[in-house]
Amino acid sequence: MSIERVDTLVVGAGQAGVAMSEHLGNAGVSHLVLERSRVAEAWRTHRWDSLVANGPAWHDRFPGMEFDADPDAFVSKQGVAEYLESYAKMINAPIRTGVEVSSVTRLEGRPGFRVETSKGPIEACNVVAATGPFQTAVIPDVIPTKSALRQIHSSQYRNSYDLPAGGVLVIGAGSSGVQIADELNRAGRNVFLSVGPHDRPPRAYRGRDFVWWLGVLGLWNMETPAPGTEHVTIAVSGARGGQTIDFRDLAAQGITLLGRSSAFSDGQLHFAHDLRRNIEGGDENHLNLLRAADAYVVANGLDLPEEPQAHHLGALPVCVTDPILSLDLAKAGITTVIWATGFGVDYSWMKLDCFDAAGRPIHQRGVGKEPGIFFLGLPWQSRRGSSFIWGVWHDAKHVADQITTQAKYMDYHAKAHAAVTKPAETHA
Ligand SMILES: Cc1cc2nc3c(=O)[nH]c(=O)nc-3n(C[C@H](O)[C@H](O)[C@H](O)COP(=O)(O)OP(=O)(O)OC[C@H]3O[C@@H](n4cnc5c(N)ncnc54)[C@H](O)[C@@H]3O)c2cc1C
Numbered sequence: 001m002s003i004e005r006v007d008t009l010v011v012g013a014g015q016a017g018v019a020m021s022e023h024l025g026n027a028g029v030s031h032l033v034l035e036r037s038r039v040a041e042a043w044r045t046h047r048w049d050s051l052v053a054n055g056p057a058w059h060d061r062f063p064g065m066e067f068d069a070d071p072d073a074f075v076s077k078q079g080v081a082e083y084l085e086s087y088a089k090m091i092n093a094p095i096r097t098g099v100e101v102s103s104v105t106r107l108e109g110r111p112g113f114r115v116e117t118s119k120g121p122i123e124a125c126n127v128v129a130a131t132g133p134f135q136t137a138v139i140p141d142v143i144p145t146k147s148a149l150r151q152i153h154s155s156q157y158r159n160s161y162d163l164p165a166g167g168v169l170v171i172g173a174g175s176s177g178v179q180i181a182d183e184l185n186r187a188g189r190n191v192f193l194s195v196g197p198h199d200r201p202p203r204a205y206r207g208r209d210f211v212w213w214l215g216v217l218g219l220w221n222m223e224t225p226a227p228g229t230e231h232v233t234i235a236v237s238g239a240r241g242g243q244t245i246d247f248r249d250l251a252a253q254g255i256t257l258l259g260r261s262s263a264f265s266d267g268q269l270h271f272a273h274d275l276r277r278n279i280e281g282g283d284e285n286h287l288n289l290l291r292a293a294d295a296y297v298v299a300n301g302l303d304l305p306e307e308p309q310a311h312h313l314g315a316l317p318v319c320v321t322d323p324i325l326s327l328d329l330a331k332a333g334i335t336t337v338i339w340a341t342g343f344g345v346d347y348s349w350m351k352l353d354c355f356d357a358a359g360r361p362i363h364q365r366g367v368g369k370e371p372g373i374f375f376l377g378l379p380w381q382s383r384r385g386s387s388f389i390w391g392v393w394h395d396a397k398h399v400a401d402q403i404t405t406q407a408k409y410m411d412y413h414a415k416a417h418a419a420v421t422k423p424a425e426t427h428a
Pocket residue numbers: 011012013014015016017034035036037038039040041042043047051052053054055060099100101102130131132133134176349376377378387388389390392
């Protein structure tokens with residue numbers, strides 16, 4: 001039985017797989033996208049019910065299509081999934097859904113890879129792993145799983161009704177942690193929020209959303225500071241039309257802020273004495289952006305309304321100035337712990353010499369160490385925006401360029417080889 005062969009195989013049909021398909025199609029590279037579930041599955045089922053995009057519709061999209069929504073609105077997660085599905089249809093992306101890739105190995109003695117899938121093997125000259133920046137839930141080993149508490153990761157949280165009655169401790173104060181804590185507090189839960197270092201841009205300043213400011217100030221294009229640098233936690237929210245995250249407001253609404261969760265013993269969770277430092281670090285980041293925005297306005301003579309009150313942050317709440325350093329979780333009535341502590345990756349299905357000791361891809365702007373292997377959608381793949389909808393589109397263009405460049409070398413080789421062998425055949 002002959003084996004199916006493709007030039008370039010893309011694994012995963014989230015935004016990265018769809019963007020990759022668009023650029024490969026534009027470059028005339030024949031390709032196939034395999035997706036184990038549905039297009040944009042992560043947006044459909046791996047996130048909580050009420051999630052909306054963290055950026056407005058005019059910004060968090062591909063250049064080739066607008067959302068069917070108010071450009072300044074924050075689209076629901078379902079809306080994002082539908083957008084990506086429509087986009088894939090618009091570009092006629094060759095996507096096969098319901099096909100899982102279980103292994104990729106290098107072919108012996110010739111270029112290319114053997115790809116085992118749930119629907120049979122495929123051979124490919126190139127493989128692009130577009131399996132997501134956030135693949136596996138990371139839960140630090142702090143609270144023993146045998147304790148009576150229900151412990152879940154933020155990717156498993158759906159809504160407050162799903163949780164057992166009682167108080168909730170949310171650990172991690174990036175966008176997921178603060179949004180989940182706020183939602184549970186509004187649902188009447190007694191909420192504790194363990195806060196680590198974070199960035200905290202204003203939702204909007206002088207009439208422009210923070211995504212605009214980060215864009216014009218070149219901050220989305222910030223390059224990876226050092227190999228392996230991870231995603232920086234940004235505490236932002238598009239919920240209820242988009243609000244600035246200020247931990248003072250969360251405390252005023254009844255959420256108890258805590259430092260970083262550090263250790264657990266005899267039913268007590270201990271917290272680092274770093275809450276004030278973390279809150280003040282976030283404040284500094286907030287104020288720095290306001291100052292940079294003001295300087296940009298002056299330098300460019302923009303007519304944007306002044307907003308001096310945004311520079312005045314209120315007093316720190318008591319839970320920050322006199323922080324709780326250990327908490328008996330049972331006595332505090334906490335029945336659920338939600339770990340909003342980020343994600344890891346799992347490339348164990350790629351049986352290739354392309355990963356560091358921690359299992360992270362070794363690559364340069366998505367070009368893997370192993371010739372013919374590419375990655376897309378990694379946090380900080382080329383810049384800060386790489387794992388976001390608009391950023392991955394640009395990285396996909398670069399990866400497609402690299403694939404076509406390599407194809408040209410192989411074309412040259414094939415032609416040069418033919419030129420050498422042809423005279424020999426003529427004389428024979
Ligand atoms: C809570 C949350 C909110 C976010 N909000 C925003 C936002 O507002 N704006 C923004 O720009 N970004 C946002 N992001 C970041 C980013 O846009 C998303 O994480 C996005 O899903 C990443 O897209 P991706 O295509 O790279 O990966 P994914 O969406 O994870 O897609 C990877 C795909 O690969 C498939 N797959 C994996 N392994 C295999 C296999 N072995 N075989 C076949 N298929 C496989 C999966 O089923 C999946 O569909 C958010 C992230 C999170 C976690």
